Amino acid sequence: MLDMKLIRSNPDWYKGKLAERNVPGEVIDNLLRKDSERRDLIVKSESLKAERNEVSEKISQLKRNKGNADDQIQRMREVGKEIKELDEKLEGIKAEQHDIEAHLPNVPADEVPVSLTEEGAKELRRIGEPRKFDFTPKPHWEIGENLDILDFKRSAKVSGSRFVYYLGAGAQLERAVYNFYLDQNTEVGYTEVLPPYMVNSDSMFGTGQFPKFLENKAGFEIKDSDLTMIPTAEVPLVNFYRDEVIPEAKLPVKFTALTPAFRSEAGSAGKDTRGLIRLHQFNKVEMVQFTKPDESWDALEEIIHQAETLLQKLGIPYHVITLTSSDMSFTAAETHDLEVWMPAQNRYREISSCSNTLDFQARRAHIQYRDENGKLQYVHTLNGSGLAVGRTVAAILENYQNEDGTVNVPEVLQPYMHGMKKIVKNEKF
RNA sequence: GGCGAGUUGGCAGAGUGGUAAUGCACCGGACUCGAAAUCCGGCGAACCGGUUUAUAGCCGGCGCGCAGGUUCAAAUCCUGUACUCGCCUCCA
Missing domain, CATH: 1.10.287.40 (Serine-tRNA synthetase, tRNA binding domain)
Structure with missing residues (x-):
């Protein structure tokens, strides 16, 4: 607001x-x-x-x-x-x-490229060389289905399109990724949170999803109740302090959480219909910060840096872009996306979105702190993916694939996979 | 799901139709070398509006979980609803 x-x-x-x-x-x-x-x-x-x-x-x-x-x-x-x-x-x-x-959406910060479409995003930096393949890299869904670690047919039967079953090493890889992310984030000072996956409409309003979300049918609301399945952990994390005054000494507050995110993907019919890129339910590790007003821009840099560190440790090439004024989410004053290199698509795909909302969400959700003069002030809130888990798995499958269809496990994840170095075909299913 | 109790300022806690006691805390002052104790005074939340250069002051509104209703007048009466606690029932 x-x-x-x-x-x-x-x-x-x-x-x-x-x-x-x-x-x-x-x-x-x-x-x-x-x-x-x-x-x-x-x-x-x-x-x-x-x-x-x-x-x-x-x-x-x-x-x-x-x-x-x-x-x-x-x-x-x-x-x-x-x-x-x-x-x-x-x-x-x-x-x-x-x-x-x-x-009314938030006001774009000065650094934000002005554009009425997503064209015009500014590339800030490009990290890591895309790997040169001496064979034609396969898309991740083919790799996953061939290895029997992803099953889109049965998920379609059981739930419909845009769902997936992870099996065996696939499920284990997903778990390895999010455990790695949570460990990394808590190590740099984020408090791990396991929040509710359904929230009431005051919460959805507080973080800026409602009312537009309802009009666009973007979410999954629970019939005959006031609850909505969370579209991102940002909602329960930011609303944690809704209608509260945070003691100044606690600031900045840093939360990280693994949750599923539920999205209807209305209006994206035909886009990314295959694979892990665009599902109704996907896992994401999120970072959220509450800061004093004069500290939020530094906090945004810190969040982006943390997200980048994760990708660097995984060894996946990526670039960082600044979204245009009209491509940002409703609540953001400035957003930087991290996009990972996807060899089969020969392009970068979003894996993290880091935003400073300034006091926009704090006003909606009434989250304040008392400054040194005893006056109530709105805090600033920030959020960033650290990172999208399903898309990480997709990126690993494509970037670490071998010609024989197997996939190497990134070194940092091997301890989380009981030492597994390579994913080979799973014949069990 | 059933029954019962509760929800008032930072905390505690009165108040069943006439416009929010009191205590602790807090702020200012007196006393004191200083503090404690004591005494005097003040403050009670946010929020909205007017006036104003002003997020100062002053004036007003609102304000007793929330939303309605009755009334000249509601913390007090009525209806609905949320949450908390307890007991019962059920359940991973």
Whole structure:
């Protein structure tokens, strides 16, 4: 949520910035109109309420002295009616204003490339040489199916498209990857969390998924309940402190969690229909930080660095890009994606998204801290994948494949695989 | 799933229709070399609006889990709902 007071005092600046994210200027004009209408109503209603309080006090005195207050009561009956009418109108305007505010995305930071499409993302650096193959590298789903460590046919039967069974060494590899990630993240100061996988709609609003998520049918809501399957661990991690004041001494708070992420992938029909890239359910290790306002940009660098370290230890080539103003998630002020090299597709694919939301989520979720002057301030929240697990497995299968169809296990994962150095065909299934 | 109790300021805790006691804590002052104790005064949360250069001050609104209702007036009455605790039932 953006600060209404700031929009009120710098409307043109906000119009310009939000135009970079495809928000028409009329939306801001409309918002300002609602805002001033709302405040007019407040003034009217509150002055009547002040009068009512005053007269009620008199009525109370008269009654105590056994006087007659019929005139005043008659008058207050009218005033009461007027107040009710004004307040009903006010509620309507408030709801309309809130609806507009709830749909306004965060303002892009200065470094963000301005573009109304995803074209124009800035490449910051490229790390690791893509391997030269002396055979044609296979896509990961072929490798996985040939080795009998991935089964997309049976998942389709049991659940539908965009699900998968990992089997044997495949399941073990997935587990090795996320255990490696969790160990690495906790080693640099993140507290491991195992959060709920379903959250209520206040939480979904707090991190900025709702209301748009509902309109786009992007998530999986549980019928006849207020619960939604989490689309990312960011939701339960950030909302951990919703409606709370975090003691200053605790900041920065750093959480990491492994959770499944559930996404409907509405609107991506036909895209990445095969393999592990785009599933309704996938595992992800997430990092979340709560910081003081002046520390969040450093924290973003720290998160990206940690995500990069993971890929470097795995030995997978990647690059880091800055997303364009309109490609960022709704809540982000700036987002850097890590994309890993996928030999079979001959391109980089997203494996991590690291964002600073500044106080955008903190405002929605009411997460504050008390500064050295005792004043309440919104914290800044950040999130970054560290990393997507399924996509990591896909990247390992493709980058570490051998001509005979086997796959080498990256060295750092071998201890997590009971020393297994190579994945060979599993005949059991 | 059933029954019962609870939800009031940082904490504790009164208040069953007349507009939020009190204690601890906290802040200011007195006393003191200083502190403790004592005394005096203040403060009670966030939040919203008006005034203002001001996130200062002042004024007002709101405020007793949340949402409605009754009333001139609601922490108090009514309805719904969330959460917490206890007992029962069920269950990995």
